[in-house]
Amino acid sequence: MNQTFTDQAETWCRLAEQRAAQYFASLYEQVKVKSYVPVLTEDIRVWKKDHIPPFSLVSFLSGRKRKPDSRDYSRYIQWLRYTGKLDDYLDRSISYIYLRDLGQALDSPATQKKVHKLIGDIKNQLMDSAKADGGDQPDYISWAGLYRWAQKEGIETAAIWLIAKLKNVSTRIPKEMNAEQAQRKLLKIILGVILHVDDDMDDKTPPDERSRRLDEAIRLGYSYGLTYPFIDDLLDSGILTDLEKEQFTGMIRNALLTGTVPELGEWSENNRILLEFVHAELRDAFQSIQAYQRPEALSTFYEQSYVFFHSQELDRIKDLSCESYTNEELYIPIILKSSSSRLIVRSVLSADADEGFDNRTFYYGIYNQLADDFADMFDDRKDGAVTPYTYYLKYRDRRPDLINPYELYWTVISHLIHNVYRSDAKTREVILDRAINGLKRCKERLGAEKYNELMNIFASGDPEFNRLIQTMVSKADDVDFFDKLLRDQVVAVLQNNQKEKEAFSATVASVRDQINSFLHISKPHGTPGMGEALIDAANYSLEGSGKRIRPILTWVMGVNEYGLKAKEIIPLLKSLEYMHTASLIFDDLPSQDNASTRRGRPTLHQVHNIATAELTGLYLIQKATQEQTSLDCFPAKSVLALIRYSAEKTEEMCMGQAMDLQARGKALTLEQLNRICFYKTGIAFEAALVMPAILAEVPAAEIDALKKFAYHAGIAFQIKDDLLDAEGNVEVLGKPAGKDIENNNSTFVTILGQDGAGREMWEHYCLAMESLKEVPRNTAFLKHLLTYIVGRDH
Template sequence: MNDLNVIDANRCYMEAEKKAMQYYSSLQAQIDEQLYIQTLTEDIQSWKKNHVHSGVLSLIKRKQDPRNKLNYKQYINWLEHKGKLRNYLERSVSYIFLRDLGRTLNSIDTQQRIQTIVNNLIKQMKNPNERNDEFVEMFSYKGMYRKAQEEKVEATMIWLFDKLHLVTKNLPEEMDALNARRKLIKIIAGVMMHVNEEMNDSYNEQERAKKFEEAIRLGYSYGLTYPFIDDLLDSNVLDSDEKVRYSNLIRETLITGEVPDFGVWHGKNGALMEYIHDELSEAFLYLKNYQKEQSKFYEQSFVFFHSQEVDRSKDLSYSQYTNEELFIPVILKSSSSRLIARTMVNVDEDEGFEERTFYYGIYNQLADDFADMFQDEKDGVVTPYTYFLKYHRTRKDLMNPFEMYWTVIFNLIHNVYHSDEKTREIIFDRAINGLKRFKEKHGNETFKKIMNLFSLRNGKFQKLIEQMVNKADDVDFYDKLLRDQMLASFKKEKEEHEEFSQTIKEVQQKINDHLKIDSDSDIIVKESVIDAANYSLDSGGKRLRPIMTWFMGVKVYGLNESNLFPLLKSLEYMHTASLIFDDLPSQDNASTRRGHPTVHQMYNVATAELAGLFLTQKAFEEQASMEHFDSKSVLKLIKYAAKMTAEMCQGQAMDLASKGKSLSLEELNTISLYKTGLGFEASLVMPAILAQANEEEITSLKKFSKHAGIAFQIKDDLLDVEGDSTLLGKRIGIDVLNNNSTFVSILGIEGAKKEMWNHYCIAIESVEKIPRNISFLKHFLNYIVHRNK
C-alpha cells in the first residue's frame, strides 16, 4: 500500500467481494433446494387475508379503487374516507425505517416513533388551513423555505436553492435534470431523516438547527455524486477517453483522500467538467472533514464506486458473463450505497445494522432493476434482468433474477429479521406493489409475457404471486405517491418554464416592434424630444411590466392581444419615463443605463426632462385609445394609472430624500413598494380591471405585487454587491459608494437573502387561492430571485 493512500483499495474491495460471494452462494443454495417455496407460500396465504377479498366484494373494491384517476389530495381524502389512511402511512413509514434507517420493526422504540410520525402526518393532512397540494409543494421553493424557517435553517436552505439552480442549469440536455433534482432532494431528505431520528428532546433549538444545517449540506454533497458521477458516466455526454480520465480522478480521490489537480480538459466538455470538478471537490472536502472514521467512509465509497464501474464496463453483446459476475456487483453497490449514508452522518449504529443493511440492499436493487428493465435494455445496460432477457434461451445456466428476488425476500424475512410479522407484511406489500405498478405502466399483455419469461421453477408459487398482483389491494406506499407527484410537478414546472421563457421572447419582440414613436410634426429638430424618447426605448430593457400585462390579459383573462397592445405600450412608456427621470443629475445622476449613455448624457438635461414628460402623456394617450373595451372599465383604468403615477412620484421623492441617510427596514420596504411594487401592481391590475375581475382578486394581485416588488429590490441590492458588472451593464458597488441604505447594508448579505425569500413566499401565498392558472406569476418570481442582471 502506498504511504500516501488512506485505504488499501484492493484489500477493502476483495473483503467486500468475499462477503458478497458468501451471500450469493447462500442464496443460490436456497434456490437450488427450493426449500423457501413452502415457507413463502404459507407466508403469502397468511398475508393475503388482509389484502385479498373473495367473490363479489373483491371485484367491487377493485372497481372502486380510484388511485389512477385522483390527484394527490383527492387520493389522501379517499384513503381517509375508506378508513385506510393510517394503515397506508404506517406501512410507508415502516418501510422507510427498514430501508433507510436499517431498523428492526419489532422494537418498541421503533414502533412508538413510527406512530408519532404517522400521527403528525395525519394531523397535517387534516389541517383545514393546508392547501390542496401542500404536501406536493413541500418540495417547491416555497414549501422548502417555509420548512427551513420552522427549523431556523434559512441560510443553508438558500445555499441549497442556489446549488440546485446551478446543477439544473449546468446539466447537459442528454441527462435527466428532473430526476437529478428529485434524487438530490430525496437524498437530502433521507439524511435529514437520519439526523432527526438521532435527536431527542434534550436538543435545544440552536443544536437542532446546527444538525439540520449539516444534514442539508451532507445530503447535497453525497447526493451530488449521482448526477455528476453515476448518471454522467452512464450517459453519452463524455467520450470513452474522457470517461477513463474522469474515473481515474474519482478513484485517486477515494484512495488518497485528496482531490487531484484538474489540469486542462480538452474538447467541448471542458467548461462542464471544470464546473463538476469544482462542485465535487467542495462536496468531497465537506464530507471528508465531517467524518469521524474517514477510512471507513472511504472504503465504503470505494466499494460503491468500483462495483458501479465493474457493472458499467459490461457489454450486453458479450454472452459469457457468469452468474457471479452479474450478481456480485449488484450486492456490493446496493449495500455500500446505504452503508455510506449511515457512515456519513456519524451516528451510532444499532446492533446488527451493518449486517441488515448489507443483506437488504439487493432486495431494493432487484426491484428497481425489474421496474427499469425495458429502459435499461434500450440503453444497452447490463443488469441481471436485461441479461436474462437477451440470453435465457441460449444460456440455461443463467440465474433467473426473479427467482433470486423471491429468495432474497425469504432470506430477509426469516434469516435476517427472524420471521418478524410486521417486517413480513411490509416486504410483501412492497414486492406486490412493485409488480402492480409495472403492470399498470406496461399493460396486462406485457406483464403476462414478462411473468412467463421470468417464470419460477415452482409453477404453483408463480401462479400465487400473479394472483396477488391481480387481486391484492392496500399495498401502495406514500413515498411512491410523492415520487410520482414530484416528477409530475417538476415536469409540469419545466414545461411551464420553457413556455414562459419562449413566450417572453416572442412577446418582448412584439412589444419592441410596436414601441417606436413616429414623429407627427413637420418641424425637424436635431435633438428632438421624440428622438430622445425613442433612444431611451431602443436602449434595451427586459420589458417586464408589459410582458406581465400580456400574460395576465391574454393567458389569464383571455383578452384579445391586438386590443391589449395600447396598454402594453403605455406601461413601457411610463416605465421608460421613470428611468429617464431617475437618471437625471438632480436625482441619481447616472451616466449609463443598460450599458448605454443615459438620455441626458446623449442629449441634454432639458431634452431628457421633456422626453420623460412626453412619454408619460403618450402613455395616457395609448390607454385612452382602447375602444374595444367597456368604456367605464377604460375610464377606471386611466384613473387608476394616474393614481399609480402620482404614487410612484412620491416613492421617487422618498428615495431621493433617503440618499445618504440611515433607513429602517420598514422605510426600505415602503420605498421598494413605491419604486417597484406599484409598477408590478399596475401591470397586473390594469388587465384585471379591463376583465372586470372582482375586488377580492384584485386585492390578492396587489399583495403579490407588493412583495414581488420588495423581493425584486432586494435582489437589485444583492446584485450591486455580488453581481457581474458586465451582465448588469453598470458598475457594481454604487450604493456603497453613495452611502445609500439598502437591504444589504441594513441586514447584511445573508439577512437580505432571507428577507427576499420570505417576500417570495408571501407573494406566492397571496395568489394561491385565485381560481385561475397563474403559474406564470410563480415563474416570474423565480426569475426575480435567480436573475443575474
C-alpha cells in the same frame, strides 16, 4: 499512483468481496433447493387475510369504483382520508423507509415510536397542504414549501443555499441525460440524509443543535447526492468518450484513495465546459464531506465510498455481448454497491448506529437492487446494460447454470424476513406489501399481455407459487406506498415545471419582440426641431435592452387570462413601458442615483444633458397618458377608471422617489424601506396586473389578491436588485454595481446584511406565491415570473 494506496484499495475490495461472496453463496444454496417456496407460501397465506377482503357487492359497486388512480396525488390522498385508510398507508410507507433507508429493525419499540411520530408529522403536513391548496401539486413540493419548512427549523440560510445549488445543477444537466430523474435522485438522497439526522435526534435535542445538524444534513446530502447525476448518470449517459471516461473515473478513484481531488487536466472542447462545472462541484462536495467528518470516521468513508465506486465500475464495464459472466460476477457487485450506498450515508454523517445496523443494511441492499433492476429491465436492455435480468433474458437458453434473478429475488425476501429480521410480523407485512406493489406497478406499466409474457420467462420454475403470486397481484389491495406516490408526483412536477418554464421563456421572448416592434415613437409631419430631438431622446431610452417585464405581464394576463384582444391593448402596453422608462430616466439623474449606464448603454443625461433627460421623462409620462386615452375599444367607464388608477399610481411613485431621496444617508427601518420599495417598484408590478383587470372588469376580490401578489413580488424584486448591486458586475447587470453603497443609500443589504436580505426576499417570495391561491386563474406564468425574479443574475 502510490503503491501503498493501490494496496489499500485492493485490501478494501478483497474484504468486501469476500463478505459478499459468502452472502451470495448462502442465497445460491437456498435458490437451488427453492427453500423460499414453502416459507413464503405460508407467509402469503397469513399476509393475504389483511389484503384480500371477502367479496362484497356493495363495496364492489361503490368503494372500488370510486378509488382514484394512485398517480392522481390530491384526489388519492383525499380518498385515503375518506375511506379511513390513510393511517395504514402511512404506517407501511414510513415503516418501509425505516427498514430500507435507515437500516432499522421494525420490532424495536424505539423504532416504532419514531415511526408513529413521523406518521403524525406527515399527516399534519398533508392536512395543511390540502387546506392551503386544492390543486394537484402539494405545497411541500415547491421552493416555497421548502423555505417554509426551513423557517420552522431555523435553517433558512441552508435552504437558500440548496435552492441556488439545485437551480444551478438543473441548468447544467446535458440533454442526453434524464434531467427529471437526475434531479429526483438528488432530492431523494438529500431527503434520506435529513431523515438519518432526524432519526438520530429526539425531543430532548436542543433547538440550536437541531438546527445546526439539519443545516449540515442539507449540505452533506447535496454533496453526497451530487455523485448520482454527475458521476453515475454521467458515466452511463454516453456523453463522455471512452478516453474521457477512463480519465474521469481515474480522477474519482484517485480522490477516494488520496483524500485530494486532482486537477481537472486537459479535456476535449466538446465537454470541457460541462466537466469544469462538474469537477468544481464535486471537488467542493468532497471537501465539504471531509470537513464534516469526525477524523476517526474518515477512513470508513473512504473505504465504503471506494468499494461502492469500484463495484459500480465492475458493472458499468460489463458487455452484454459477453456470454461468459459467472453468477458471482453478476451478483457480487450489486450486493456490494447496493449495501455500501446506504452505509456511506451513515458514514458521511458520522452518525451512531445500533449493533445490527451494518448487517441489516448489508443483507438488505440486494433486495432493493433486484426490485429496481426488474422495474428498469427493458430500459436497461435497450441501453445494452448488463443486469441479472437483462443477462438472463439474453442467455437463459444457452446458459442453464445462470441463476434466475426473479427466483433469487424471492429467496432474498424469504431470507430477510426469517433470517435477518427474525420472522417479525411487521417486517413480513411491509416487505410483502412492497413486493406485490412492485409487480402491480409493472403490470400496469407494461400491460397484461407483455407482463404475462415476462412471467412466463421468469416465474416458470414453480407454477403453483407463481399462480399464488399472480392472484395477489390481481386481487390484493392496500399495498401501495407514499414514497412511490411522492416520486411520481416529484417527476410530474419537475416535468411540468420544465414545460411551463419553456412556455414562459417562449412567451416572454415572443411578447417582448411584439412590444419592441411598436414602442418606437414616430415623428408627426411638421414636428419642430426641438420636438424631434425630444422624440429622439425618448426613443434612445426606449431602445435599450429592457426586460419589458411589466408590459409582458399585462399582455399575458390581459390576453391569456382575461380574454382581451392583443391589438386592442397595445396602447396600454405602450403606456406602461413609457411610464417605466420615464421613471428610470429620473432615477438615473445626478440629483438622484447619478447612474452612468442603464440597459447596457450610457444613461440619457450622459448622452445629452440633464435638462433634456428631465424633459424626456416628462414627455414620456404624457405620452403614457395619451396612449391610455386611445383605448377606444373598451367602455368609457372602464377607461376612465384605468386613467384614474394610473394617475394615482404615478402620484404614489413620485412620493416613493421623494421618500427615497429624503432617506439618503439615513438609517431606515425595515418597515420604512418596505414602504419606499413598494412605492418605487411594487406599484409598477401592481399596475401591470390591475390595469388589464380593470379593462376586463374582474371582481374586486381578485384585484385585491393581485395587489397582494404585486406588493410582495415588487419587494422581492427590489431585494434581488439590492443583492445584485452588492455582489454583481456591470457586464452582467447592464448598469454599475455598488451604486447604493457609493450613494450611502439604505438598502435591504445594508439594513439586514446579505444573508438577512436573502431571507427577507424568500419570505416575500413565499407570501407572493401564497397570495396566488386566491386568484381564480391559471397562475403558472406569474409563478415562473416570481421564480425568475428571485433567480435572475441581472
